[in-house]
Amino acid sequence: MPSTLPDGDPAPASGELPASALSGLGERPFGFYVHVPFCVTRCGYCDFNTYTAAELGPGASHRDYADTAIDEVRLARRVLGEAELPVETVFFGGGTPTLLPADDLARILRAIDEEFGLARGAEVTTEANPESVDPAYLERLREGGFNRVSFGMQSAREHVLKVLDRQHTPGRAGQAVQEARKAGFDHVNLDLIYSTPGESDDDWRASLGKAIEAGPDHVSAYSLIVEDGTRLAARIRRGELPMPDDDVAADRYLIADEMLSGAGFEWYEVSNWATSEAGRCRHNLLYWTGGDWWAVGPGAHSHVGGTRWWNVKHPAAYAQRLAAGTSPAHAREVLTDDDREVERLMLELRLVSGYPVAEVKGEARTAVARALGDGLLQTEPFKAGRMVLTQRGRLLADALIRDLTV
Structure with missing residues (x-):
């Protein structure tokens, strides 16, 4: 979730949607996104709406977050009425969702099921930093209904991880994949970033090789984007690091496509590869093919029937709105x-x-x-x-x- 909210028209305090949005509700695929805005530390390249403990301030806490998110799930049911809306995909993103107890994530998922009903075979994903989980935690997630996990690996080279301010050791992501498999997760993704300052072609090949060796059925690979206001942007502006080069990024993409294709992965979206159709991220496909989704959490962006809206940015303001029985929506636009x-x-x-x-x-x-x-x-x-x-x-x-x- 980007940290800067766009402009838009005022959103009603009730959360009510225009008739055009509700028309055809239930005829399009429907999913939930749950934003968990907490991180232990802020990565230097990150521009997402996330907060460390020092940044959070009063009025919001990890402890109460699941209850607040559940309040928004119940608001969604009221706003969307009685339409049959079996939830085909649920995606917990962040931030680091796995900083919350696994039981809290499962409670939020259970509330979605109770209010809307999960479709048979629904895909339920959480993002996780490799260092934020252990075998017991992954087993609790699997018991709670999660069937897909996405690990932020980014690189297998220590000096590249250091530039990105990532906290895990180079081998931890591979271990986490194995732990997830043992816990019963059939679908596991690894996120990679290429063209980080100081990364060589050999570094990138090594990262891809380690990712493939770990045994996920899905890999996402994204070129590093230097966002204004981030620590990385400041370091580049001061001349401490070089700006990523577009030609280098193109070469790295070709390396990724070659190595992943050679290992049995097929591209299905420009930045995403999977070993089978079943391994493709159905939640992202819902976004890419015009489905409807309700996004829970501060700064989260929803879309239903051509109406897009986004919640207030700070977790404290978000919690205050829901505690008062009003919608956390900040603004909206009708496309x-x-x-x-x-x-x-x-x-x-x-x-x-x-x-x-x-x-x-x-x-x-x-x-x-x-x-x-x-x-x-x-x-x-x-x-x-x-x-x-x-x-x-x-x-x-x-x-x-x-x-x-x-």
Whole structure:
């Protein structure tokens, strides 16, 4: 969850949604995101809405957070009415959700099930830092209904982890994967970051090799983004570290695709690879394919039927709103049909399933023809009516999307 809230229209204290948002409710996939905004330390590159103990201040605590989050789950049920909304995916993110007791995470999940009902075979994920869990904790999560875990590995090189201000030792992420498997988790993801200042190609290959060796069925790999206001940005501005290079990042992406593909992973979104269709992150696919989700927690962003809203940023303000029986929503926006179509193209084009050629209109068709000629789109899917990115197209996806949405 980004730390800066966007502008928007005032959100009603009741949390009431416009009729346009409720139209068709239940016909689209529905999920929950639960933001847990706590961290032991703040990583130098992180711009998320998270708080260490020193930053939290009065009015919010780890101890009371589960009860507050459950209050918002119950608010969601009131706002969304009696519509049948089996929850297909639940994702606990942060921050570090696993700083809360496993039983607290399970209580929040149980409240979602009690209010809405979990769909049969629902995917339930939590993020975790490798050092924030142990075998007993993972077993408690599995007993509580979680069936997928995502570990923030980032790198296998100590000097790279140091630049990122990560706390775990290089081998801990691999151990955590094995502990999760032993606890009964069928689906495990490792998050990696590439093009960190001071990282070499060999460092990146070593990180990928260790990630593959650990045995996850999903790997996410993201190029480091230097966000204004972070400690990393300040170090780069002072000349202590070099700015990440776009060409280096492109080379690292190609290395990742080569090594992961060679190990049996297939890309299904520009930055995500899985060993099977079952291993793909269904929660993220819900985002990318226009589903509905209610996001619980301070600063969390929800979307239902073309209405997007976001909660107040600070955990204390969030807790105060819910304790008073009012919605924690800070502001919202109602997307136009054109807005929704642009977002659909931006997201679906990043997927291996692609975007329908027939739905590209007007001058954008010229950009499509140019992209096909430049080798950014795969030929055979295009003949079948879908725009699917080539490997080169994945490297230039952002630029291509800009061409298609101008």
